Each structure stands twice: as C-alpha cells, then as structure tokens.
Amino acid sequence: MQRGWLLARGFPPATLLALHNACAQACFFCAGPGTTGVPDHARSTVEAGLAQLRARPDGVTRLLVGGNEPTLHPGFPSLLAAAREAGFERVDLMTNGEGLARHAEEWARLGVAEVVVPLYSAEAAVHDAIVGVQAWGEVVAGLDAAAAAGISVRVHTLLLVENLDGIGALASWVRSRWGSRLGVALLRNKGSFDFGRSAPSFTAMITALRAIPVPDRPLGIGTPACLPTHRDKPALVAELYFLTQQRRRGRGCVGCAAADCAGPVSGYEDAGVAMAAD
Template identity: 30%
Template structure:
C-alpha cells in the first residue's frame, strides 16, 4: 500500500464554537498564527514529500488569510487542500465559493449529532447543527469533496447510527468515528464523556454495516481490535496511520504540531528510538520510514497500555491497546486475547486481496 503524503497544518487555536470535549478548550480565544509561520510550515512539509494538506485549528475559517493560504499551498505544489471545520462560517455559500476559487478541494466536517439537540449540546453553541447542515449542502452544491469526523462519547452514543444516515446524504468520501483519544477529550470531562469500548462497539458495528456500501472509506480510530472482530477492516490505529491516505505523515505531523519546537521533536524521536525500541531498525529501514516508526512507536509506548492477556492475542502487533487515561478510568478488564496465528502486517485487513499473515510491510 502507498504511504500517506498528507499532513495537518494548524492555523491557530482560535475557534468560533466551544465543543465541550475540545482538548484546546482553554485556548480557543488565542490569536491566529501569523501567515508567514504557516507558510514556513507548508515549505517544511513540501520538502519532506508532503503533497496534501489539512488546514486545522481551532477553526481555520476564522483566520482572515485562509483564502491566501490555500492559494499559497497550491502554488507551493500541494495537490490537494482540505480544511477541518465546524462549518459555522461555511454556511455562507459565498464565502465557501471564495475558498473553492482559491483552490480548496475538500472539507472535513466535525459532525457530532444527527440533530440540533445532540450536536448543539456537544458544541455548546446553539444553531451549530443548522449551520453545519447548510455548510455540507453548500459543499455538495459546489462540488467539493466531503469528509466527516464524529467523536464518539456518552452524549451521542445512541445517536451514532442516525448520524451515519444523516451524513450519508452528503455523499462523503470518508467517515471517521473517533473513539477514546486524549486529543479529543478535555481532561476534566473524561468521567462524563468517556464510553466503555464494550458499550461503544455494537453502535460502531451498526454504523459500519450501514456506511460500508455508501462511503469509500469508513474508519474507527483508536480502538482495540478485540472489540472489532469481524470489523477489523475499519480499524485505523497508530500502525495503520502511515498507510491511510487521509491521515498525516507521523514525522512531519510531530514536528509541526502546535507547541512542538525542535528540542521537543528530537525528544519525541529519541523516546521512540530508545525507549520504544525502534532503534533496532536503524539499518533496516530508510531514514524517513524510521522517523515515522519512531514517532508511531513512541506514541504507542508512552500513551497506551495493554493487559497481560494481550500478549497472546493474534492482534498484538497491530493493536495499540487502550490509552492510559482509559485504563485509569475503566481498567483493563474488558480486553481479551483473540486466538489464532499472530498477524504481523499492520494493514492486512485494509489491503485488498492480501493474506492476513503477510510479513510486516515496511
């Protein structure tokens, strides 16, 4: 499988709504980043082989220079430009038309409910469901590709299948269900929003069943494989990320992440190489793949944990386990070992016509 050539570039943490689970909730009034800094990130990414970009925030549409940034990305050589958006400003079809004329190709919408009761509660912004609904219709009318993120939590769990039916009306090319991830859950709300995988799985299975024939790419992100038996093809955890064309190149994302300077970046790589053990592949992989693996394995080693029973599971190499936050809140008792031959290829279920037992593809 081809490796992703896409990365996220942050335009700033400033946002015009207040999602209750937002990791950056205390920083949503921060100023936008300077355009020169963003353009520098674009040049950095392009030099490292990135050819597709997701402008993210906060909310990128609150940046006054967004049309110019899209133009600059295309002039830089980016083949595909996307924005990750809550849709509030994009309900204005004239503004969306400006972005399309600048070179925008697709929009990744954050849809957290199928109606205003659920969605507006999670965004803490009355009217946000009506505006994102209008925004997605505008995108379809203008011929822009639509993608969807839905953060699965206690408030919208029973609504997930209805969300699936709702977003399918806009012919998305990708739908992501994001489960337990510290980047999506404000720490002070973990106990109120975090759902057990045991409770989550049946709803996710139903959503995947419904969307599979309608949407080219359906992903469940950050979930142990033992909860997705029979649905393994939908799982996208850290080892699957480098092969997902809509995900971000690990080594470039880590360098450009908000607040990451050179010293912190080197520390991330060092942790992945030494503590997570990726240094063993120093002479087995090319340098770019080694750095990607160092970031990936560092994340898995630092922020995730597994139960002892996981050691005998056939998915051990593919699976991240559960985040430390989840383990603290709910323990590890739900995890189970799935019997069968050990699977080494991280994308065997996502590789059409492949054998489950292919060697680890690097």
C-alpha cells in the first residue's frame, strides 16, 4: 500500500518504518504524552517492525525510518540489521541527531545512507531553548560524524519567531559545513503551545527568506508558493513527514493565482496578505 501511495504521488518506491518511542528532547511544539512520555506498552514492537521488514515488496530497496525518537528504541540496531537481511539496500533516517556522534559509523555499516535532522539555529542557546534540553553541541558533533562516515546530511528547521533572525546564518552555515541546502517548514498549530507567540507572520517570513542570498536560500518543505524558497527537492522522509500537516488557505489567499498551492498549514490566517500588498 505504501508503494502504491508513493508512486501515485510521484515519489520513489520505499517502505516507511515508524518507530514510536519516548524522545529525550522536549521541543515546545511537540513535547507531550505521545512523544516524551511514551510508556513501554505503547512503544512500537520489534515484532511488528520485523514483520514489516520481512514483507518488503519486490523492487523496494529503500527504507525510511522515522517516528519519535527511533534511535532510542531498544530494537533500533537489530531492526537496522534485519532490514539489511530483508534486502533493503539504503536507509534514510529521520532523527533528532543526538545519537549520531556515538553511532554514525555503526549505522552507516548497517545501511544508513542519509540522516535528516532538525537544527533550529547556528547558535547553541537558541537551538537548546527550542528543544528544551542542551543538545546543540551533540547534534552538531553527530552531523560531523555522519558526514565523516559517508552519510549524506540533510538539515531542516521550522520558521519560528524564536529563530527567524538567524535563518540566513543557519542556512549559510549548514551549506558550508555539510554541503546541503537547509530545508524550512512551517510550525503546525497543535493547540498544545502558544502558536500566536511562536509563528511568525507571512510578512516576516517572506522578508527573512528574501534577505538570504540565492546560493544559500533554503528549500521549502511543503511550504506555500508565496514563500520565496528554493525549489530543490527536500529529503524524501522530511517531505513525507510534512505532507501529513493539515492545510487550509488563509484569508489573503482569496484570488491567489497559485492554483497548485495547497495553502499553508492551519493557523496561518495571514497567508497571502503580504504578497497581495507587494
């Protein structure tokens, strides 16, 4: 079913293995009972993961691993090994990056070819305030270790009031350090935090993105057409993750000519207002 869904939308064939497990970070827009407080009985089972891997469809050799936080799942290493045995040749791993400094070489040997990791700032204090723990140094060391182990490094971020001033510096730093373009996505209003305090206006996001020179311009991950992002393809597992966001056109979208735009994620009522005023 995953294969058909992906092919119908123009994506390459792949299997998505979602491992749910308590995350050790506490990002303000995510932390809650279903992410930081997952009890053992609610964790994905190794048996279910093995069954999914062994049912690999013919011709599918790419495995996408996500969830929260998959690398902390006690079965993670054995599932990677099982993926190899089941015939998967390449693993794309979406992770918070904290385990990479210790395990990048081992995971590379087990088939991890790409890591997709969030970084919210080039400044440790800004990033750590957003993720709720001191993690920046470990994540950066982990991304360096991944690159040294031959793993492709893809970094994404959310456009937030807290980090918008530094988005250009982050994009430039990511590109010069790991050779890939920063991906940007919109905050989703889950009702569990103060969305109005942390979601920048469209005007502010457009201004910040336009100020970034084109060689460093971030690529959009499911962002609306009116945000000036680069049109490179995002990392597949990140694109699929952000595709699950609910979208609704804002009041400024009325009459917009971008017919193929699905609109911003719900909550951005000012979408299009800045563009209309341009």
